[in-house]
Amino acid sequence: MINVSVQPAPIDLVSELAAVEIKGAGGIATFIGTVRGDDGVTGLTLEHYPGMTEGMLIALAEEAFARWELLGVTIVHRVGEMAPGDHIVFIGTAAAHRKEALESCAYLIDRLKTEAPFWKRETRGDAAMWVEAKANDLDASERWT
Amino acid sequence: MDLLYFAWVRERVGTGAETVDPPEAVVNVADLICWLSERSPGHAAALAEPAHLRAAIDQRFVPLDAPLGDAKEVAIFPPVTGG
Numbered sequence: 001m002i003n004v005s006v007q008p009a010p011i012d013l014v015s016e017l018a019a020v021e022i023k024g025a026g027g028i029a030t031f032i033g034t035v036r037g038d039d040g041v042t043g044l045t046l047e048h049y050p051g052m053t054e055g056m057l058i059a060l061a062e063e064a065f066a067r068w069e070l071l072g073v074t075i076v077h078r079v080g081e082m083a084p085g086d087h088i089v090f091i092g093t094a095a096a097h098r099k100e101a102l103e104s105c106a107y108l109i110d111r112l113k114t115e116a117p118f119w120k121r122e123t124r125g126d127a128a129m130w131v132e133a134k135a136n137d138l139d140a141s142e143r144w145t
Numbered sequence: 146m147d148l149l150y151f152a153w154v155r156e157r158v159g160t161g162a163e164t165v166d167p168p169e170a171v172v173n174v175a176d177l178i179c180w181l182s183e184r185s186p187g188h189a190a191a192l193a194e195p196a197h198l199r200a201a202i203d204q205r206f207v208p209l210d211a212p213l214g215d216a217k218e219v220a221i222f223p224p225v226t227g228g
Contacts (some may be wrong), residue, residue: 052204052220132223133223133226
């Protein structure tokens, strides 16, 4: 089962976790990405490419299903305005055993960072700056290929 | 052809979307970027350094040397930074 959502609303962790608690799953892995408040960041805006974003997240979930024995994958990504501490992304994977759940969860966040069309803009008080892509994110994504 | 711009490319161009009809000599994405950069000072500022740009044709990532073919929608944007 694949659940993908790109939404301006806050991520409801309780219901997203409940949705990935699939019958027969012996292990559920989750990753939650949050807005860091270090370095003076006061806000974060997430822009995305409507249509392509959802398509890429579904394609990544399908790749995970092809690669591991999975029962469920949930990917929820927030867009729009956020504050430090807010949840940006929730990934949940359910499998019969922990290895598949943990590995596929790591795969999905590593690949999402380089394959899904999102852009972050940080604000520090009155100043705004687009976040630059990091070389180590590319390395983390490429280790799965 | 419908064009979409995102993040700082959108900000510098001054719009997130426009429709253009490039000449036949514009064969691939790099040609399109070069041709678009002459449309306005904003386009020139956004598209000055193709090495910092990424693109998608009909919602699929492509390298800048990818032929445009029958592309309906071309998007130009910086490297992605989600997650």
